[in-house]
Amino acid sequence: MENAPETNADQNPEEFYRSPTTTPEADPWALPLEDIDLATGAIFQAQKHHEYFKRLRQENPVHYHDKNPEIGPYWSLTRYEDIMAVDTDFERFSSEPSIALFDELLGEERAPMFIAMDPPRHDEQRGAVLPAVGPVRLKDLDQLIRxxxxxxxxxLPTGTPFNWVEKVSIELTTRMLATLFDFPFEERRKLTFWSEIITTPPILMGLTIEDRLNHLGECLQTFTALFKERQFEGNESQDFISLLANNPATADLEGVELLGNLMxxxxxxxxxxxxxxxxxxxFMHENPAEFQKIKDDQSLIPSAVAEIIRYQTPLSYMRRTAKEDVEIRGKQIxxxxxIAMWYASGNRDESFFPDADKFIIDRPNxxxxxxxGFGIHRCMGNRVAEAQLRIVWEEILKRFERLEVVAEPERVEHSFVHGxxxxxxxxxxxGNKP
Structure with missing residues (x-):
């Protein structure tokens, strides 16, 4: 990163930066505003981030922090209205060079990806893969998802504890990813492993920087072979790799640019x-009255799915870079x-979502x-995600009286992926109600 101070993480790849001030133990309401560093995974892991966001929405909704040596100075937008305005204004706020506050997702060489591009390149590359998750394709996928x-x-076992993440969430997600990529089904777990390699500091996975680069090298080699094979065959399938390989706008992708788009x-x-x-x-375990609502009226499931996504906000933020000097709420950017657009904060903005900290499955808006996200970068797979979640809850209600959470969840230490x-x-x- 240009002009970034050297850090311990630069000197020793086995370490990464943790804020000395913004910690799970700190009082979010007493910490000096200038010491609040929202890009701190520990506060998300401890579920303390919402109090920091609430304070900033009230006291300093456009917040500046310049003490994080790993990512450098950055602005935080915490109110729904401001996030929406920036997210939909690609003329003044660019997605290049990165969607995250840290500049590099794939190692030393920056990996171009269409979400981190502006028009017209963004539109061309995004358009190439849209058919894989479009309405026609989704109709075909619905039966397979079910x-x-x-x-x-x-x-699933009944009456005995099991890890829902491993047995259900990861398994269903990897099966769908394998379908969307037409990836060898027996090797599907590689896809979620590579996803974690991209988004997780190596030390948190028990890996070295060299390990990470080796895994990414395997990923690139695998996808390059599939890309060339489908290009040679002129494959007209509607999977992501075939669509990229056979669209004039993306047929010449190679190396880290190909890897960036696929990752x-x-x-x-x-x-x-x-x-x-x-x-x-x-959330349904913690809010049994809300769970009862979908048991009584399954037409509420789509609304419940949207509320789950709002309440969790799986990707906490997206970054933009100012293309010109601009003023937001009197702050000179x-x-x-x-600029970090904190979706996790916008989704708890009380001025837009009344009782925002409550889980309410029939919330009107x-x-x-x-x-x-919003605008040209809105998640193009949102309908597939919603369909998967809707069908999971439809099938849960057919089988189970309830799903009892019997231990505190283990969360990831990450400010980008809220997992x-x-x-x-x-x-x-x-029929076996205790």
Whole structure:
């Protein structure tokens, strides 16, 4: 990163930066505003981030922090209205060079991906893969999603604890990713592993920087072979790889640019669905009256799915870079400044969502949540994610009286991906109410 101070993480790849001030133990309401560093995974892991966001929405909704040596100075937008304005203004706020506050997702060489591009390149590359998740394709996928959901749920143990994340969320997500990429089904777990390699500091996975680069090298080699094979065959299938390989706008992708686009699709397909699928079980356990609502009226399931996504917000933020000097709420943002649009905060903005910290499945305006973004960069797989979650809850209600969470969830230490690593659950089948 240009002009960034050297850090411990630069000197020793086995370490990464943790804020000395913004910690789970600190009082979010007493910490000096200038010491608040929202890009701190520990506060998300400890579920303390919402209090920081609430304070900033009230006291300093356009917040500047310049003490994080790993990512450099950055602005934080915490109110729904401001996030919406920036997210839909690609003329003044660029997605290049990165969607995250840290500049590099794939190692030393920056990996171009269409979500981190501006028009017209963005439109060309995004348009190439849209058919894979478009309305026609989704109609075809619906039956397959249900078949796989039935298979996975019917294999679950009852009356004994199991990890819902491993047995359901990851399994269903990887099966869908394998379909969307037409990836070898028996190797599907590689897709979620590569997704974690991209978004997780190596030390948190028990890996070195060299390990990470080796895994990414394997990923690139695998996808390059599939890309060339489908290009040679002139494959007209509607999977992501075939669409990229045979569209004039993307047929010449290679190296890190190919990898960047494919990893974007993997991360997008993995994190939103997987973490919402896990979080929904937790939220329904914590809010039995809301669970009763969908038991009594299954037409509320689509609304419940949207509320799960709002309440969890699987990707906490997206970054933009100012293309010119601009003023927001009296704050002077300079050309080139990093801006974090905190979807996790916008989705809890009380001025837009009344009782925003409550889980309410029939919330009237829930479909206006920010978790999928807005404008030209709105998540293109949102309908597939919603379909997967809807079908999971439809099939849960056919089989189980309730899903009991029996231990505190294990969460990831990350400010970008708001995820759950493990969720111990006991499934109580219908007819066996304790």
């Amino acid at each position: 078949k796989r959901t039935v298979e996975v749920l019917d294999e 974007l699709l993997i991360v997008g397909g993995n994190d939103t669905t997987r973490n919402s699928m896990s979080a929904g079980v937790l 300079k050309k080139g400044d990093k 829930v479909r206006r949540h920010m978790a999928f 759950i690593k493990a969720l111990q659950v006991i499934a109580h089948p219908k």
